[in-house]
Amino acid sequence: MSTLHFVALIPFIAAIFIPLVYHKFRHIHTGWFILPIPLVLFVYLISYLPTSDAPMATVKNSVPWVPSLDIHYTVFLDGLSLLFALLITGIGTLVVLYSIYYIANKKDEPLNNFYVYLLMFMGAMLGVVLSDNLIVIYVFWEVTSLSSSLLIGYWFHKEKSRYGAQKSLLITVTGGFAMLSGFTLLYVMTGTFSISEIIALGDVIVASPLFIPAMILILLGAFTKSAQFPFHIWLPDAMEAPTPVSAYLHSATMVKAGIYLVARLTPVFGGQAEWFWIITSFGLFTLLWGSISAVRQKDLKGILAFSTVSQLGLIMSLLGLGSAAFHYDVVDGQSVYTVAILAAVFHLVNHATFKGSLFMIVGIIDHETGTRDIRKLGGLMSIMPITFTISLIGIASMAGLPPFNGFLSKEMFFTGALNSTTIDVFNVQTLGFIFPIVAWVASVFTFVYCMIMLFRTFTGKHQPEKLEKEAHEAPMGLLISPIVLGSLVVVFGFFPNLLAYTIINPAMQAILPGLLEPGEQFYVNIYHWHGLNPELFMTMGVIFFGAFIFLNARKWQETAFYLKERDPLNTIYDNGLVGLIKGSTAVNDVQMTGRLRDYFSFMFVFLILIMGYMLWKTNAIAIDLANTAHISPYMYLISLSLVIATLAVPFVAKRISAIILVGVIGFLIALLFAVFRAPDLALTQLLVETVIVVLFLLVFYHLPELKKESFKPAFRISNFLISIGVGLVVTLTALSAHAFSHENPISPISDYFVENAYALAGGQNIVNVILVDFRGLDTLLEVLVLGIVGLGVVVLIKYKATKGEDI
Known part of the structure; x- marks a missing residue:
């Protein structure tokens, strides 16, 4: 390694x-x-x-x-x-x-x-x-x-x-x-x-x-x-x-x-229309939905949560828009369609810096005031000046204001959205004009919730009576991490090209392989001033309309839109969860009856349906008795005894007699194992059957007399049909497997174990080698299960329940 x-x-x-x-x-x-x-x-x-x-x-x-x-x-x-x-x-x-x-x-x-x-x-x-x-x-x-x-x-x-x-x-x-x-x-x-x-x-x-x-x-x-x-x-x-x-x-x-x-x-x-439309559409809608939802929140972490949703949508939409670059040539390391990927990578870093610092700042505010509710906060700028400074940097970057790093990636986002209108693949000409509109509207709401965070928290009247603690500046230990992240916001804002060929370009080459000639790199040159271009006018519009909405907050803060903080899709989730629980409870009530007979019935019916369907579906039913081995007369005697003992069990009224018959069935099966030259299985079967019969006799001796039960005809008929069905399906499967093995002779798996048991595992006992080496993981898990059961038994034995206490 x-x-x-x-x-x-x-x-x-x-x-x-x-x-x-x-x-x-x-x-x-x-x-x-x-x-x-x-x-x-x-x-x-x-x-x-x-x-x-x-x-x-x-x-x-x-x-x-x-x-x-x-x-x-x-x-x-x-x-x-x-x-x-x-x-x-x-x-x-x-x-x-x-x-x-x-x-x-x-x-x-x-x-x-x-x-x-x-x-x-x-x-x-x-x-x-x-x-x-x-x-x-x-x-x-x-x-x-x-x-x-x-x-x-x-x-x-x-x-x-x-x-x-x-x-x-x-x-x-x-x-x-x-x-x-x-x-x-x-x-x-x-x-x-x-x-x-x-x-x-x-x-x-x-x-x-x-x-x-x-x-x-x-x-x-x-x-x-x-x-x-x-x-x-x-x-x-x-x-x-x-x-x-x-x-x-x-x-x-x-x-x-x-x-x-x-x-x-x-x-x-990335080069396909489906990928382009799905990612771009979902990303842009998530961007818009998250920014609008963030405006309605009253909890600072709630605002940041929906802000994160919105920013993730922004990055996702950029990856979708940038996937169109596979259909265009890159000249001198650049293309108007690779700018979206460049923006996605750059904003990935920027978002981590400003959002990480803001989450930490919100934690500091909660830690030092006892609340995150913007309706209780206010006037903290003079009380927590360092916290305010870091917040100002992070919020300004999130809002896309110069000279911070968020402004640079937001401008490139606008560029990518505007370039999408010129794409002549994937039928973008039909709806591509919507992309820059959605991008701009979402940016307006982003600016609004940024202003809400900044001004509702740090400006206005201080309300100490609404706070759980007396507000004060955080200790330096809490401030170190957000200060580092806030410093990176400023550094990457003023010197963005520090990341150009160390972080951004290598990531772009990984996302867009095959677009460059060997040894060539994407052209990455990030700077603030691009002249009076559409992106700058879009930014100015964001600031103007965002400020207008924020300054007129009183007119829309009493509307139903603002008062409903919880996302309406949560209702669907909650109702779906309730329905899922009710449905599973109904299914559980049908299945978990507490009767062993019902559980066996479910399993056997499932076995009949699945195996019967597969035999019919694959046309696998075949009977070929031409290649069967000679059956000795004593085998008929053993088989007849086994059938008689099995058929007698349901008609025995005494428990002791039923136990003896079940034991006879087990011993007859052990005899079959011995006849078919499987002495280890025969020995195991004899030991297990002996122990089971003895234990059953000891336990059932102390039970009350068996009362004669009366069963409805439907109960008896269903038992009969399930029994016949299981026997028929298993018999057909065995006969079909026998017929196909002679029709299409292949080397049995046992040959592999015979040839490789000693060569690969160094063991001469093939059964042991199979269990310990070839099926080692399976055996280990079986031992683990037995160990867990053993621990459960030990706990139950050592547990002393008080009177009336449920175990």
Whole structure:
């Protein structure tokens, strides 16, 4: 394994030791032991940044995991994965430092849980962005969903935290299942799970009838994770998590996973109209919906939540618009259609900086005043001057005001939207004019909620009577992380080209491969002044109309639109969840009757239907008695005895007699095993039957006399039909398998074990070799199940229930 393989594994390894550290050093905040991990990883990853104008070298190292299924832990580091890995570790370092001062080191505060979940999430996100194998990505993908829900529900004593955790888990995991189906279809089309190999087989995928289903299923996974409409509803409720979690998961990392997946698979699907229209349309609508919804919020984290939804829609729409670049030539390293991809990559970084700082600032305000409600806040500018300064920088950047980095990427967003009207593919001429309109309207509302955040919090009258705490400036420990992020907002605003050929260009080459000649790079030159162009006039319009709406807030703040903070789509989710629970309860009431007979009936009917249907569907029913072996007379005697004993069981009224008959059946089966030269099975059967008969006799001896039961005819008939059906299906299956084995002779699997038991496993007992080596994992899991059952038995034995207490 290479060093890069451990980048994603180190956080998981460290998480194992967190409980030990937490209990051993209770007087020291656990975060201090965590802080070096993301910091060291960040410094290590920086070493892969290109140091000159030469293109970034791609690193690919593979370790086999399940080679027979083409599943390998393959690390793939290019400009795109490096960008996300740096965001994950860099923001992660600042979040851990922020958490040390934000979450108090109290006895009742389970910090060990918090940091275990945080490291799990960090490792899983690194695994997602650094893996080349789709199945490995899926495994890490679902771990991000699990760990993020645990972080959201960290304060599980709060009902809203539990609700938000459940909601995020249900939506993102469901999307993950759809994504896994899409990955499987890609494998069917290409025969590989390797993304780099799939990209090389793009023409094969486009020509396949499975292209559209695979694309839609994968986008479902990306849209649910990156909170695109209508799956965005989990993100606002996830704000119940501690603020460091919100700053990490919901501004820089988890919600960007879907963005990463779309960017990574753009070379596969990007040249097609369906990809262009779906991503662009959903992205723009999410941008608009999120910005409008943010205006209605009264909680600062609620505003930032919908702001994040809106900004994610902006980045997603840019990736959609930029996918049209595959249909145009790049001259001198630039094209009017690659500017959208450039803007997406640049805004990805910008959003992480200004939104991360703003989440931390909101946490500081909550920490120092006891509330995030803008109706209770006001006048904090003079009380919290440092907090106000950082907020001003972050909010101005989010609003798209110069000279901050958000202004630069917002201008490029306008450029990309305007350029879309000139695209002469995908029939964009019909509706392309809507793109810049939606972009501009959404930007107006973005400006409005930015002004609401700034002025309602820091200006106006101070209302100490409405605050839970006496407001004061935060300690420096809480301010370090947002100061660093706020400084980056300013630095990237004044010197954006610091990222041009170290971050942006390598990421663009990963998203748009094949557009450049070998050794050529995209032309990246970001600057503020472009003259009096349409983008500048659009920005001026945003400021003018946004200020007008904000200044006339009193006229629309009493409307139903403003008063309804909760997204109306939540009603659909809540009602759907209630319906799902009622439906599952109804099904459960039908199935879980408490009667063993019913459970066997369900299983046997299912067996009859499935096996019978497959036999009929595949035309597999065949009977060939020509190749059967000679049956000795004593075999007829054994079989007849077995049939008589079996048929007698239902008609016996005495328990003891029934037990003896069941034992006779078991011993006769053991005799059959011995006749067919399976002494190990015969011995096992004899031992099991002996123990069962003895135990049954001991137990049933102490039970009351069996009362004669009367059964309705329908009950007897259904039992009879199910019994006949099972026997018929199993017999037909056995006879058909026998007939086909002679019609199409193939080497039986037993030959493989005979030939390889000693050569591969060094064992002469083939049965033992099969169980321990060839089926080692299966046997291990069986032992694990038995171990869990054993622990359950021990707990029940040691548990002493008090009188009237349910166990």
